[in-house]
Every structure is written in structure tokens, then in C-alpha cells.
Amino acid sequence: MARGDGGATTRGKRAAPRTQKREATGTGDPNLVQLLTPEGERIDSATGPDGTEYRADFSDEEYRGLYRDLVLVRKLDAEATALQRQGELGIWASLLGQEAAQVGSGRALRPQDMAFPTYREHGVLYCRGIDPIMPLGLFRGVDQGGWDPNEFKFNMYTIVIGAQTLHATGYAMGITMDGKTGGDEGEAVIAYFGDGATSQGDVNEAFVWAGVFNSPIVFFCQNNQYAISEPLERQTRVPLYQRAGGFGFPGVRVDGNDVLASYAVTRHALDNARNGQGPTLIEAYTYRMGAHTTTDDPTRYRIASEVEAWRAKDPLARVKAFLEKQQIGDESFFAEIDEQAKQEALHLRERVLAMPDPEPSTIFDHVYAHGSPLLDAEREQAARYLESFEGSAH
Ligand SMILES: Cc1ncc(C[n+]2csc(CCOP(=O)(O)OP(=O)(O)O)c2C)c(N)n1
Ligand SMILES: [Mg+2]
Numbered sequence: 001m002a003r004g005d006g007g008a009t010t011r012g013k014r015a016a017p018r019t020q021k022r023e024a025t026g027t028g029d030p031n032l033v034q035l036l037t038p039e040g041e042r043i044d045s046a047t048g049p050d051g052t053e054y055r056a057d058f059s060d061e062e063y064r065g066l067y068r069d070l071v072l073v074r075k076l077d078a079e080a081t082a083l084q085r086q087g088e089l090g091i092w093a094s095l096l097g098q099e100a101a102q103v104g105s106g107r108a109l110r111p112q113d114m115a116f117p118t119y120r121e122h123g124v125l126y127c128r129g130i131d132p133i134m135p136l137g138l139f140r141g142v143d144q145g146g147w148d149p150n151e152f153k154f155n156m157y158t159i160v161i162g163a164q165t166l167h168a169t170g171y172a173m174g175i176t177m178d179g180k181t182g183g184d185e186g187e188a189v190i191a192y193f194g195d196g197a198t199s200q201g202d203v204n205e206a207f208v209w210a211g212v213f214n215s216p217i218v219f220f221c222q223n224n225q226y227a228i229s230e231p232l233e234r235q236t237r238v239p240l241y242q243r244a245g246g247f248g249f250p251g252v253r254v255d256g257n258d259v260l261a262s263y264a265v266t267r268h269a270l271d272n273a274r275n276g277q278g279p280t281l282i283e284a285y286t287y288r289m290g291a292h293t294t295t296d297d298p299t300r301y302r303i304a305s306e307v308e309a310w311r312a313k314d315p316l317a318r319v320k321a322f323l324e325k326q327q328i329g330d331e332s333f334f335a336e337i338d339e340q341a342k343q344e345a346l347h348l349r350e351r352v353l354a355m356p357d358p359e360p361s362t363i364f365d366h367v368y369a370h371g372s373p374l375l376d377a378e379r380e381q382a383a384r385y386l387e388s389f390e391g392s393a394h
Contacts, residue, residue, distance in 0.1 A: 031241075032285060033265055034255040038313045040321025046261065048252045049241070052268060056260040060328040066259050067319045067329065068337050069103045073123040074316060075341035076132050079348055080122075080139070084294045088352055089139045093120045097257070097289030100315030101222050103127060104262025105284070109153075109190065113270060116155045116168035116191045120222075124192065128154040132344075133351050142355050144366055162200035165191045165219065169206040172215035172273075181216050186274030189217040190266070196227020198243065199235050207247040207281070216273035218266065219244075219281045222256060224288035229301040244281035256284030257315040287313070360386060 033046045035056050045055045058066070077095050084092040095102060102123025109115060115124055126132055130147050135157060137143040149155045158164040168191035180187045197203050198221060210217050223240055225232050236243070244251030254265040262284055269280035287310040291298050298307075323329030364379045 031239075032253050032255055033261050034258050035260040035264060036258045036318055036322060038257070038318050040318045040325055042260075042322060048250075048265070050250050050252075052252070054261065054264040054268065056264040058260070060326075063319070063323060063326075064329060064333065066103060066107065066263075067316070067323060068340075069107070069123075069127065070099045070259060070316045070319060071337050072341050072344060073099050073103060073126050075345050076126070076348055077122055079345040080136060081290070081294065083136070083349065083352055084139070089136060089294075090141050091293050091295060092139055093293045094288075094290040095120050095122050097287045097310065097315070098222055098224055098284075099123055100259035100319075101220075101254075101256035101262050101284035101286050104259040105190065105220055105266040105282075108263045108266035108270060110184070110188075110270070110274075111153070112185070112187045113274075114153045114155070114168075114171055114187070114189045116164040116171070116189065117157055118161075118164065118192050118194065118197075119157045119159050120194075121157075121192050125154060128152045130154060132348060136348070136352050137355060140352065140355060142358050144363075162193055162197040162202035162206075165193055165197070165203045165206035166209075169210045169215055169217055172210065172217035172279075173213050175216050176213065181274055181276045183275070184271075186276075187216065188270045188273040189215075190220050190270065191217060192220050192222065194227060195221060195223040195225065195232055195235055195240060196230060197221070198240055199227075207244070207249075207279075210279040211247040211249050214276070214278040216276070217279045218269045218273055219279060220266065220284065221281065222284050222286055224256075224286050226288055226292065226298075226302070228292045228296060229298075231302075239283065241281055241283035244279075247281075249279045249281065251281040251283065253283045253285055256286030257313045257318070259315060259319060286315075 031049045033048055033054050035043050035046055035054065037043065045053050047053055074096065080089065080092045081094050083089050098120070102121060106124040106127030109127070115128065117124055122132065122135060125135065130152050134145060134147045138145040138157060145156050147154065155164065155167065168189050172189040175181060175187045175189065191206070193203060207219070209215070221240055223232065227235065239253060241251035241253040252265055254261045256262060265282055269282055272280060289307065289310065320329070320334065361379055361383060364375055367375055
């Protein structure tokens, strides 16, 4: 707190207009789709900008399941951050604050849908049934992300900002060519990216292609208000979801801290896509509560009061409040989930610490499916270089 407040004092003159400007494109927008308020009040239905009515009707068990997902995903993420701080991971990109956007959209996917993540979608990865240890190997630098994208319908993490939107669009065009759209069995694609990525050429090119070819894809933009230290108003002068209109497909802004609305909006957009109705841009309006990555210090560029204002919109607290009010979650239920999360985090930690260092030559293993002469030569060269150290004290 003291550090953040200090930043506000020393940089108050610069920070103030920035916050005011954000209001113009911010939460004042009446088109924000919300089904669960920050106080935990359920809203029966919400209308999107094109008149679509969104509802989310879950059983008590499903509400509890969503809460469990949110708690587990947050706990595992916190454990990964701690592991990085203790020198066990090279870097970590935390999802703190974005749990509802990820669990809501992740649970809205049908088994046959394909997801293309960035580097922050640990919550979606969890919903796809991938062992949460997988991205930790990547960030520990001992493997290149070990899951099979086709098995789990979840592509590899992509660090190159926006690149995966083009891969996803190509994949979606392929679905159409293969005749795999139509009905509930049809396939759809979801591409995740951030607010900063919307300024990339790749993302805009993906919008053009997806729009023109009416591809079965949902563009899921987690607007967490920052691209590292660059705030939203450095990316756009209009709300991001409105950009879709220029590409000829619908855009909708959802409360990304509301797991129910995130689910409802994503499910609807995916079902439209799989039924041949083309792309949708979803702007999940949320906030990155932590640092960009563990290499970043957000107190250098944002004021503590802004973070506090978003803390009041916490995605987990509102579901807990709802469960309590509805009397579908009691003390023992919450305690049981906390204990499960603690055990899973501990298990994750033990397995990370036990990860073996790889043979250096394995870095060449997964570059091409069938290798290449150049790669073979480079493998040889690296092996000779490593051998040159044998028997030396260094
Ligand atoms: C093509 C490219 N340019 C720059 C970077 C460096 N970079 C890494 S993360 C990032 C910001 C991305 O912001 P946003 O799209 O809002 O996603 P967020 O990290 O907030 O989830 C940048 C510029 C990169 N990885 N790739
Ligand atoms: Mg961002």
C-alpha cells in the first residue's frame, strides 16, 4: 500500500487525467453484460448491443462447481507466483483478477471446440482438463509446454502478441472447409488475446479473414486495462468491442469479473459460430490485479486507488456472496474447497521441485515433426560444444 500511495503522490499530476479518460471508454457503458453484481446479486437476464438476451441458469451443483474452479485456479496461480519468487520458475504471468473471464469462457467450450491461448490462460487450460503442471515446465525452462494440442483441444501458449489469432482463424477456416459446422455437434474456435494485442496487425488481419470467410471463431479479448505498463487509452479511442462492427461481425462487452455472464456470452457466441453464423468479438472487461509478469512492478505506472476500486469487483467474492445468500454454500463447503486448493497447490509445488533438468539436446526435438538437415547439423554442433567442457573445471 505504502509503495502504491507513494507512486500516486509523486506522479499524481500525470496519473489523474489518465484515469478520467478511461471513464469515456470504461464501465459507464450501458452495454456491459452482467448477470451477477459485485455484491453477489443475480440478474435474471441482460441484453447485448444487438438485442441478444443473455441468461445463465445453473443448478446449485453447477454454481458450486464454478466457485470451486475459481478458487482452485487462483490458488494454483498464487503458488506459481510464489515458486517464481523463490527462484523455481524463470518467470510467471499471473491471471489474478481474470479468473472469471477464463473459467466462464473455458467452461462454455464444448468438448469439440479448439482454443488458442496467449501465455496467461492458465484458467482455460485448467478447464480443458490439462494438468496444471504443464505450463510450469515451460516457465521453469525444462520443456516447451508438454501437452498435446489436439488431445486437449488447447493449442500451445503463444508469447508473440496476437499471432495465435491468425492461427486460430486459419484453423476455423479449415473447419468450414471440412464441413464440420452445423448443429450442436459442429466445431468452433476461440482465440484469446489482450487489449494490447488489438493494436497488432495480426489481430486486425485475423478479423478481416474471419469476417470475410464467415469463419466459426470467437475472438475473446480479455481487456485487463493494461499492456504491460500501457493503459487502455493508448490502444483505442472507442470501446474495443465496437471495433467488430468495422469488420462486419458483432461485438459484445461482458463483465469479465462475472463468471456467469462470461459463460453465457461465450456459449452463445460459440454456438452461433458452430451453426455457421460467423465470428463474434467478445470484450471481457476485467482488470489485471497483479503485475504483468513477475518481472514487472506495476506500482511504477498505476495508482493504488485504481487497484482498490477493482478489488471491490473481485470475481470470486461475488460468487461466494451469492452462494451464501442462496444458502447453497455453507462454512464447511468453503472450508473443504480451501483445503482442496491448498493440497493441490502443495502437490503442484512438490512436482515442480522434482522436475528433472532436460538433456540439452532435447531442445532440438520438437522443432519440426520430421527434423531437418539444418537442425541435425545444429544438434551436432551443440553436442560438440558441450563435449568441449568435459573434464574441465568450468
Ligand atoms: C509481437 C510482440 N510484440 C511485443 C511483445 C512484448 N510483449 C509481451 S506482453 C506485451 C503486452 C501485451 O498486452 P495485452 O495484449 O494487453 O495482454 P496482457 O499481457 O495484458 O494479458 C508485450 C508488448 C511480444 N511478446 N510480442
Ligand atoms: Mg492487457
